[in-house]
Amino acid sequence: MGCFPCFESTERDEFNRDQRKEEKKxxxxxxxxxxxxxxxxxxxxxxxxxxxxxxxxxxxxxxxxxxxxxxxxxxxxxxxxxxxxxxxxxxxxxxxxxxxxxxxxxxxxxxxxxxxxxxxxxxxxxxxxxxxxxxxxxxxxxxxxxxxxxxxxxxxxxYMAFGSLEDHLLDLPPEKEALDWPTRMKIAAGAAKGLEYLHHRADPPVIYRDFKSSNILLDEEYNAKLSDFGLAKLGPTGDKSHVSTRVMGTYGYCAPEYAMTGQLTVKSDVYSFGVVLLELITGRRAIDSTRPRGEDNLVAWAKPLFNDRKQLPRLADPRLEKRYPSRALYQALSVASMCIHENSANRPHISDVVTALTFLAQSYDSTPSSSNPTTPTTPTDGNSNNNGNCSASSSGGGSGVHRGEPDSSNITIMLGGGGSKTDGDRERLVAEAKQWGQNWRQKMKSEGMSTGDG
The missing domain is CATH 3.30.200.20 (Phosphorylase Kinase; domain 1)
Structure with a gap:
């Protein structure tokens, strides 16, 4: 019995032989x-x-x-x-x-x-x-x-044993423990790496077009994998800047320029990634009709808060109970704010997002009271979790730093001072997080330690 009616039987045999030969590649x-x-x-x-x-x-x-x-x-x-x-x-x-x-x-x-x-x-x-x-x-x-x-x-x-990110992040029952901060950053970094492969490693590039929390699947160690490629499109090639197509995707995650014009680019995926990153930070759905008017659209609710440093803690998921480093929260929010920029040209490339978030995922321990079994105790690349051997930090304050973290004493956080934060500030903060990641990799290599990126 054939699976595609237009396949001949000899071709099916060839496919099966190819599959066995290439399974390890x-x-x-x-x-x-x-x-x-x-x-x-x-x-x-x-x-x-x-x-x-x-x-x-x-x-x-x-x-x-x-x-x-x-x-x-x-x-x-x-x-x-x-x-x-x-x-x-x-x-x-x-x-x-x-x-x-x-x-x-x-x-x-x-x-x-x-x-x-x-x-x-x-x-x-x-x-x-x-x-x-x-x-x-x-x-x-x-x-x-x-x-x-x-x-x-x-x-x-x-089979992905832990289901989707949506299952572990949104509308959790009271008895279910919320994901801790390091695990959220690990998932974000892993999902970004999947997009990076589609945008920059695939030839021609692939635009995912339906990036959302329910399409990010998790294994037992909370490694993220993108699923559901039915709406994926080949990206522009040659001199073309975009592909024009019928608007599809999920409301709340679609980039505004794509929704209005049908012009699709890899930056459309970057916008959708920014929405999911906001979901990871806030614990809120992209669209939630159960919330009061003005809070039902996550992006519309969050954007005004980006401009006031005093309001930034409001964007953190209350279920985190402030168990996160403030510096890491500000950097993650800066990445998210750049990704959801109204102008697609001002959004970062996903490779820059990967560098920034990978560093954030590798840099911090959890707080003493966190019992999330996936909290990393050594730097990971978002694809492994210390072989599953994890434990909570015994140090207080929620900002324990791993050995191998680059010296950050000379880094200025652009969200300080209580004033409004401009696009330039956000760009510098994203660049700062990216530079941290690059410095960390160089330091680990000079010490003969693996960065986990191989």
């Missing part, structure tokens, strides 16, 4: 252009609702085959125990997601089943298969395989 491989002339057909990937602007290429010309494994529908029925309710994990725009175990290997997986009446369809299914078959990075979720048998469309992923 996942980390940070460059994007290879997919084999679109064999996959694309008007019957299988287009509908009036899903059709993109005809003047934009959905995917580039052919040079390589898909490495993802093909599954029969029967195999996935067995893996999920006939999609029993107890295997149900959650539901998104694509459809319901189930936990399963592949019978032939015993591997625990997440199986996403397309809802034929849902918001996404065959085109998004095809894009997801192609993108995740050809893009490999530790901060992107690993696509194991897929099934397209008859009317069934299913995607099979590595």
């Amino acid at each position: 996942k980390e940070e491989q460059p994007m290879v252009q997919p084999k679109m002339n064999r996959l694309q057909s008007s019957n299988s990937i287009s509908s009036g609702r899903e059709e993109e602007d005809k003047n934009t290429q959905v995917l580039p010309p052919v040079t390589h085959t898909i490495s993802a494994q093909t599954f029969t529908f029967r195999e996935l029925v067995a893996a999920t125990r006939n999609f029993r309710p107890e295997c149900f994990i959650g539901e998104g725009g694509f459809g319901p997601v189930y936990r399963g175990r592949i019978g032939s290997t015993g591997q625990l997986v997440a199986v996403k089943q397309l809802d034929r009446n849902g918001l996404q369809g065959n085109r998004e299914f095809l894009v997801e298969v192609l993108m995740l078959s050809l893009l490999h990075h530790s901060n992107l979720v690993n696509l194991i395989g897929y099934c397209a048998e008859g009317e069934q469309r299913l995607l099979v992923y590595e």
